[in-house]
Amino acid sequence: MPDSRFHNRSGPFTLATLAEIGSATLESRADPKSLIDDVAPLDVAGKSNISFLDNPKYLNAFETSEAGACVVSPRHSGRAPSEMALLLSDLPYHSYALIAQLFYPRSIPREGVATNAMISPEATIGEGSQIGAFVVVEKGAEIGRRCNIMPNAVIGPSVKLGDDVSIGACTVISHCIIGNRVSIHHGSSIGQEGFGVAPSSVKHVAVPQLGRVTIGDDVRIGSNTTIDRGSGRDTVIGAGCWIDNSVHIAHNVEVGRSAILAAQVGIAGSSSIGEFAMLGGQVGVSGHLTIGASSRIAGKSGVIRDVPPGETWGGTPATRISDWHRSTVLLSHMVRERNRGS
Numbered sequence: 332m333p334d335s336r337f338h339n340r341s342g343p344f345t346l347a348t349l350a351e352i353g354s355a356t357l358e359s360r361a362d363p364k365s366l367i368d369d370v371a372p373l374d375v376a377g378k379s380n381i382s383f384l385d386n387p388k389y390l391n392a393f394e395t396s397e398a399g400a401c402v403v404s405p406r407h408s409g410r411a412p413s414e415m416a417l418l419l420s421d422l423p424y425h426s427y428a429l430i431a432q433l434f435y436p437r438s439i440p441r442e443g444v445a446t447n448a449m450i451s452p453e454a455t456i457g458e459g460s461q462i463g464a465f466v467v468v469e470k471g472a473e474i475g476r477r478c479n480i481m482p483n484a485v486i487g488p489s490v491k492l493g494d495d496v497s498i499g500a501c502t503v504i505s506h507c508i509i510g511n512r513v514s515i516h517h518g519s520s521i522g523q524e525g526f527g528v529a530p531s532s533v534k535h536v537a538v539p540q541l542g543r544v545t546i547g548d549d550v551r552i553g554s555n556t557t558i559d560r561g562s563g564r565d566t567v568i569g570a571g572c573w574i575d576n577s578v579h580i581a582h583n584v585e586v587g588r589s590a591i592l593a594a595q596v597g598i599a600g601s602s603s604i605g606e607f608a609m610l611g612g613q614v615g616v617s618g619h620l621t622i623g624a625s626s627r628i629a630g631k632s633g634v635i636r637d638v639p640p641g642e643t644w645g646g647t648p649a650t651r652i653s654d655w656h657r658s659t660v661l662l663s664h665m666v667r668e669r670n671r672g673s
Contacts, residue, residue, distance in 0.1 A: 341435070345366060355420040358418070358419060361400070367379060367380065374396065376396055378398075383403065394411075396412065399416060401417060402420055403417055404419070439477065454472040457473075460477060460480070461479045464483070466482065473492065487505030487507075491509065497514045506522035507544040510570065516576070518554050523560065526581060527562050540559070541563055544559075544566045545566070550572045550573075559582040566580065572588065582600045583600050584599075585602075587607070590609070595612055596615075597615045601619045602619060603621045604616075605622055606624045606625070607624055608625060611630030620636065624641070629644065632644060632649040
């Protein structure tokens with residue numbers, strides 16, 4: 332259960348309210364006026380809790396759960412305990428997320444500037460923003476309303492933050508324009524020089540990195556992620572993207588809206604990631620490639636050529652997932668045959 336020392340809970344709420352918030356349908360046998368006071372996993376939930384079932388792997392836990400209510404797909408509703416109230420949804424996890432946000436809303440920062448923060452007199456701090464200890468906000472920077480800048484963060488010259496932006500501790504931001512409702516977690520670096528080098532047998536020469544990073548609204552960026560500014564044009568992160576921890580995005584990369592990049596993804600310079608694309612953990616993308624919209628790349632894959640929109644690829648070098656699986660099966664068969672002959 333959530334620890335009240337770290338998480339502030341709202342509620343209780345009626346089942347009718349939770350169904351409306353979660354865009355779910357309350358099963359007819361459920362009492363819409365029944366009160367639910369918290370969310371909880373299936374295996375520990377009690378009568379006053381709501382849980383969810385999304386992955387069929389947890390059907391056994393669902394069948395024996397003591398949760399008072401559960402968000403579930405209609406196809407699994409017949410497996411529910413008789414006393415459990417059901418909120419039916421074709422996207423149970425999505426509905427649960429909306430319900431959990433109702434119980435645990437985003438905290439509002441406490442307005443104020445720490446006495447030991449270093450704020451340039453030529454910077455602008457929006458109403459309702461909180462500036463933590465040892466934060467540096469440099470000349471010409473603009474901080475929007477209700478922003479939360481955590482301790483030891485550095486906001487470089489002329490950086491612009493929209494409203495309701497959260498910047499994690501020890502994060503450094505330069506050469507960057509950030510939209511509204513963006514969250515950047517601890518230890519990230521945004522807008523630093525890209526890996527611009529003109530190789531030579533005599534002496535390598537640095538290529539000036541003259542672009543910016545632009546980040547759209549509602550983007551979430553995990554801890555220890557690095558996003559280089561463009562070398563000429565901008566590095567662009569589209570609205571609604573989710574970027575996990577320890578991701579590297581090189582100069583001139585364009586990430587389309589609502590793309591999802593899992594932990595340790597690395598994208599080389601000037602590649603384009605289409606909207607709603609999904610890259611699994613530790614995927615590597617070579618430079619100057621196009622990953623199509625709504626495509627999916629399996630974890631640990633190495634992508635060295637363009638991926639068409641809507642396709643699923645995997646392996647190193649990455650290819651269509653069906654071809655990758657056939658190659659894996661064929662290789663295993665060849666190894667077994669060789670072992671039999673030895």
